[in-house]
Amino acid sequence: MRSSFSVRRGCVLVSITDPRSAHGPARSRRRCTDDCPASRRGRSCHSRSCRDALHVILTLVLGLWCQGIAFAESAAASDATPQQTPPNVVVFLSDDQGWGDLSLNGNTNLSTPNIDRMAAEGARFDRFFVCPVCSPTRAEFLTGRYHPRGGVFSTSAGGERLDLDEVTIADSFRAAGYATAAFGKWHNGMQYPYHPNGRGFTEYYGFCSGHWGHYFSPQLEHNQELTTGEGYLTDDFTNHAIRFIQAHHNRPFFLYVPYNTPHSPMQVPDQWWQKFADRPLALRHRDPDKEDPQFTRAALAMCENIDWNVGRLLEHLEKLNLADDTIVVYFCDNGPNGWRWNGGMRGRKGTTDEGGVRSPLVIRWPGKIGSGKVVPQIAGAIDLLPTLADLCGVEVVSTKTLDGRSLKPLLVDQNATWEDRMIFSTWNRKVSVRTQQYRLDSTGKLYDMLADPGQDQDVSKEHPELTRELRAEVEQFKNEVMADFDKEERPFLVGHPDFRYTQLPARDADSHGGIERSNRHANCTYFRNWTSSEDSISWNVEVAASGTYEVEVYYTCPQQDVGSTIELSLNGQRVSGKVSAANDPPEKGAAEDRVVRVEGYVKDFKPLQLGRIRLEEGTGFLTLRALEIPGDQVMEMRLVMLTRVDD
Structure with missing residues (x-):
């Protein structure tokens, strides 16, 4: 392999000749070859050869940065002037919490003393804007670029994925020597390398879907290996974040905590709900007839739980004497998920009006950012990457042009000059x-x-x-920005050589025949009414690397329907097995819901060991069908898990 480099401040341009590639020589970091269709459209390609080049490029880029860090450390060691340790970073992101869901913004219906204290001890942006829904805001925070540029066009079925040629904030901080972790709701891709472990986060615990069906000890994942949560999700994610800080307190860390609340279903522990269950609402939505008071009460209870968890983490920073050395950020991903008080603004989640995209933003860094500062200039989620990189002295390891700008002058300079700007909000065109x-x-x-x-x-x-x-x-x-926003078909990646596990949930599949999805909100659904050998479930996939994979199908099946034979196949390769044991749990979630949900309920799906299948590199439709059905139905199916095994 021959490589040539052009290096300038803040970026590395690389051209590569790779003998493994079917596309031939000369590919760049930004594009594939001229004969690549995705390249001609200016979009990222997901073919193996192009991904291999991308992987090599990123490895080289990170290597160069590591060498630069080592050189800087060597120079510092020979210099008599001591070098300042870079600050840690903690970023809290709440889910479906509106600007008005904090007491610091005048809402007397609830109390959020810890987030209020952050604002009193740091800076609060008065006009900060995000996207109308979840995954686009996350993409803009991660990249500093408007989300259509990164291929994000939906909140489910693959449209939430961030293109693989985008470089994230975690990539930059990891390249600078930071320990990186994310705990919570990801919502920018599940299969590696869309997965957080492929986007710069060494440690990940949570769920990658757009919403989750149960908030008390549900099935989650730790670095894509399935596990069971411990207690209420917001508490659980905070516990993991605190343990991460404890384990990495002696080196710089970048910690991302994207909570899943107050997104529905509206579940919250009794200790928080009891305060609001019968409480009058002093402040109502501008059109009170639209408001569901019980939904509002549940959301406010969830917001107070968030605040308590923020306080727990802040307290831990203080116990470790890290508070003065840690930048803490708090913001929300969109407007409120219901018609409730939001400062009288028009719009809510899903709209591009002010109430749908205005979010609180609080940034605290004791001793560096003045206490009680209120920033009137407009800003957005696209600004967080350049701002945090600038504050920490971290180079952005991306050659792509950022849409955001550093807010550092507004935070640390009382006399900063600031050019007028525009911020765009878009959803559903x-x-x-x-x-x-x-x-x-x-x-x-x-x-x-x-x-x-x-x-x-x-x-x-x-x-x-x-x-x-x-x-x-x-x-x-x-x-x-939206010129190439064509919702290009991208297969779901299977079997990346750098990762052992691949999850293929029902959310990402298409059903055929009489099979039904359990709910129209696909993110946490399963398939049911599978009654015919003519029915099938399929995923449009690309196998990244040939290999042998263990297959598990997560299912439920009552005793009277045990005995069906099912088959998983792709491009002539197939494996089959029999449903030999019943698993017939009830739906769960209703007992914990404070408001009747619109999403579907969930069940305790168990793995059925189907056997091993050999998959060859390439594209196709991975298909699940029944060969024999002795009962009334085959099963209910939520997930196929593929685990690479050594050949």
Whole structure:
């Protein structure tokens, strides 16, 4: 393999000639070859040869950075001036919590003293904007780039995945020598290398789906190996985060804690619910008839539980004398998931209006960021990567242009100059744009957000020139950022050589015949009504590396239906086995729900050992079907797990 390098500050450009590649020589970090269809569309390719090149490039890039770190450390050792230890970073991200779900923003329905204290001891951004829904915000935080650039177009069925040629904030911090970990809801891809372990996080515990069906000791994963959670999820994720800090307190760490609450189902322990169960709501949604008070109470109880967990982690930092050496960030992923008080703003989760995309942002770094600082300038999730990298002196190991900018001057410089800017919000091809004073909504109406924060009065006729300018900016955004936003079909990757496990959940599969999905919200569903040998379940996959795999099918089946023979096949390779034991648990979740859910319930699915299958590198449809059905149904199926075994 021959490599040539062009190195400049902040990036490494690499061209590679790889004898293993069927595409031939000369590929770049940014694109594949001219004969690669994905390259011609300007998108990332998922073929093995292109992924191999990407893997080699990233390895070389990280190696160069490690060499740079070693050189810097060597130089520091020979210098009489002591070098300052870089700060740790903790990032909290809540799920479906609105701007108004904190007492620091004036909500008297609840109390969030720990997050309020963070704001009092650090900086609070008054106008901080995220995306209308979950996975896009996560993608923008991870990359510093608008989510359509990274291929994120949905919250399920593969559309939540972040393109493999995107470099994440964890990649940069890991390359700089930080210990990296994430504990919670990922929601940017499940199969490696979309998995957090493939995106710069050495340690991961949580779930990769968009929502989870049960919050008390459910099935989770630890570095993609299935495990069982311990207690209420938000508490459990915090416990793991605290243990990670304890284990890495003597070196810089980057810790990402993406909580799954107050996303539905609305489950919260009794100690938090009892405070709100019959409590009057002093503040209501601007249209009270839309509000479900019990849903609001459950959400607020979950928010107070989040605050308690934030406080536990902050207390642990103080016990270890790490508080002054740790940057702590708190923000939310979108607007509230219900019609509840949100400062009188229009919109909620799923909309590009102010209430759908405005989020709290609190950043605390004692001694470096002034206490009680309120930043009025608009900012967004795209700014967090460049900001944290700048504050920590970490180089961003990406050659892609960032959409975000560093907020460091606004945090540490009282007299910072700051250029006016625009921040775009998009979902389902609807686009709105925010300036410091105005918002142009997705229909082209203009609102003065200082005089009219509720977006009640269209002022486009009073400001025709500004309206034309902002409409033109929206069109340019669509033409540039969303130009290749074609929801390109990307197979689900199976058997990456760097990872042992591959999960293929029902969420990512298509059913054929009479098989039904357990609920229209696919993220935590299973398949049922499998009654015919003509029925099948299939995944569009790409096998990354040829090999032999153990197959487990997670199933339920009542005693009277035991005995079906099922087969898993791909491109002529197949393995079959018999359902030899009953597993007939009831649905669970309803007893813990504080409000009747819209999502489906879950069950305790158990693994059926199907045997081993040989899979060859390439693409195809991995298909599960029944060969024999002695009872009324085959099974209910939630997940296929493939585990690589040594040949």
